[in-house]
Amino acid sequence: MTSYPTLRSVVLDCLDVRELAEFYRALLGWSYPEGAGPDADDDWLVLVGPAGRRLAFQRVDELPPTTWPDPAVPQQLHLDLIAANVEELDEQHRRLLALGPW
Numbered sequence: 735m736t737s738y739p740t741l742r743s744v745v746l747d748c749l750d751v752r753e754l755a756e757f758y759r760a761l762l763g764w765s766y767p768e769g770a771g772p773d774a775d776d777d778w779l780v781l782v783g784p785a786g787r788r789l790a791f792q793r794v795d796e797l798p799p800t801t802w803p804d805p806a807v808p809q810q811l812h813l814d815l816i817a818a819n820v821e822e823l824d825e826q827h828r829r830l831l832a833l834g835p836w
Contacts, residue, residue: 743780743788746811751791755779758789760833 748754752772758764759772764783766772772779777793801807817823 743790744813745790745792747792747794747797749794749797751776751779751793755781755791757833758791761830762789764789 746754755766756772759766759781762781762783764781764787766774767780767782770780778790780788780790782788798807800809802809815826817826
């Protein structure tokens with residue numbers, strides 16, 4: 735029988751860990767693990783969502799801005815999110831734009 739590793743987290747490199755984690759916390763409604771709030775670390779934060787899903791944020795010194803759709807510097811990573819219907823999609827789109835320039 736073949737053994738496979740278990741995916742623990744999706745990790746996003748970023749220049750400001752706290753800022754990006756707070757953006758996704760507000761967008762997704764996820765929370766920090768107990769005892770590991772937004773002031774816990776400047777280099778690494780984790781959000782936990784339904785079914786134990788984890789989204790982590792790791793500080794890097796440099797991160798070239800994407801030029802998408804120009805392929806010079808591609809998207810690098812994106813999350814596909816869904817909504818239940820068009821009305822919910824419109825509401826989430828408004829929320830996303832209000833959260834900031836990310």
